[in-house]
Amino acid sequence: MPDLSTTYLGLNLTSPLMPSASPLAKSIDNIKRLEDGGAPAVVLHSLFEEQINYESQELDFYLTHGAHSFAEAITYLPEPDVFRLTPDQYLDHIRKAKEAVKIPIIGSLNGVSSGGWIKYARLIEEAGADALELNMYFVPTDPDISGGQIEDMFAELVSDVKRTVSLPIAVKLSPFFTSIPHMAKRLAHAGADALVLFNRFYQPDFDLETLDVITRPELSTLQTPQALRLPLTWIAILYGRVRLDLALTSGVHCAEDALKAMMAGANVAMMASELILNGIDRLPVIRADMIRWMEEHEYASVAQMRGSMSQQAVAFPAAFERAHYMRAIMNLPQ
Numbered sequence: 221m222p223d224l225s226t227t228y229l230g231l232n233l234t235s236p237l238m239p240s241a242s243p244l245a246k247s248i249d250n251i252k253r254l255e256d257g258g259a260p261a262v263v264l265h266s267l268f269e270e271q272i273n274y275e276s277q278e279l280d281f282y283l284t285h286g287a288h289s290f291a292e293a294i295t296y297l298p299e300p301d302v303f304r305l306t307p308d309q310y311l312d313h314i315r316k317a318k319e320a321v322k323i324p325i326i327g328s329l330n331g332v333s334s335g336g337w338i339k340y341a342r343l344i345e346e347a348g349a350d351a352l353e354l355n356m357y358f359v360p361t362d363p364d365i366s367g368g369q370i371e372d373m374f375a376e377l378v379s380d381v382k383r384t385v386s387l388p389i390a391v392k393l394s395p396f397f398t399s400i401p402h403m404a405k406r407l408a409h410a411g412a413d414a415l416v417l418f419n420r421f422y423q424p425d426f427d428l429e430t431l432d433v434i435t436r437p438e439l440s441t442l443q444t445p446q447a448l449r450l451p452l453t454w455i456a457i458l459y460g461r462v463r464l465d466l467a468l469t470s471g472v473h474c475a476e477d478a479l480k481a482m483m484a485g486a487n488v489a490m491m492a493s494e495l496i497l498n499g500i501d502r503l504p505v506i507r508a509d510m511i512r513w514m515e516e517h518e519y520a521s522v523a524q525m526r527g528s529m530s531q532q533a534v535a536f537p538a539a540f541e542r543a544h545y546m547r548a549i550m551n552l553p554q
Contacts, residue, residue, distance in 0.1 A: 269331025382411030459485025
């Protein structure tokens with residue numbers, strides 16, 4: 221049987237199919253079901269900076285300058301008075317999860333400034349988490365905040381957290397940087413151990429009858445294959461160029477998607493939408509489909525295929541750059 225084992229954040233995992241941060245992880249029973257279904261580790265839903273600040277009654281500077289958080293591509297963060305999980309409850313949830321399952325539990329913090337992050341990163345470590353994901357989502361609506369300032373803020377936050385804890389740190393980014401490879405290099409230098417690509421961009425809608433700004437869940441589906449292509453492209457470009465583990469998230473719904481992630485160079489393929497839409501029982505099915513495909517194509521292990529379709533490995537590296545864009549445009553119907 222092909223070997224599906226991989227490593228991520230220093231953890232030895234039995235499979236690259238990892239449930240990403242989502243509401244599924246709010247239930248200990250669900251975490252147990254994920255373990256029974258073959259999940260090698262679980263990323264918990266995020267503890268938001270707004271929750272930490274609300275508890276201490278100290279709103280962060282950046283919250284007054286148009287920052288908006290994003291709840292794992294499921295729904296917009298509720299107002300403080302309807303927070304469902306306090307920071308202390310989140311820490312208790314980590315402890316209960318560690319007692320309930322044997323697989324690694326990865327905590328998640330969502331925000332953009334140090335504030336209470338430093339304190340709660342340490343508390344998450346003390347609660348028993350095996351690693352920490354920094355879910356960094358920032359919408360710069362203030363025209364006086366430059367791209368360089370945002371990059372500095374991200375790098376400084378990673379450095380601050382890394383000095384505080386000994387946990388391995390993954391950084392979950394949005395794709396909106398002028399140079400993603402340079403940002404990845406800066407984060408690696410700041411102490412990040414992995415990148416999670418990508419956080420999906422929160423896009424509000426308008427209700428023309430009520431004239432309200434509203435939110436709609438935007439889960440990826442098998443009918444939206446383009447959701448996979450953006451992280452797939454950048455992981456293929458980054459593989460071998462930065463000393464970071466790489467996690468692909470967004471658009472993984474079947475074995476083919478996970479296999480593509482491995483060939484691009486990802487250590488793990490993270491899933492949320494598929495499990496939310498079609499159930500946790502999809503996890504062992506996708507795992508079995510991966511094994512079947514690898515047997516049919518004579519792959520002995522995930523390690524054998526990892527990075528085999530990265531930019532450094534393919535015969536035509538320019539396929540990831542402008543030459544491929546020009547070819548695509550030239551082939552459009554006249």
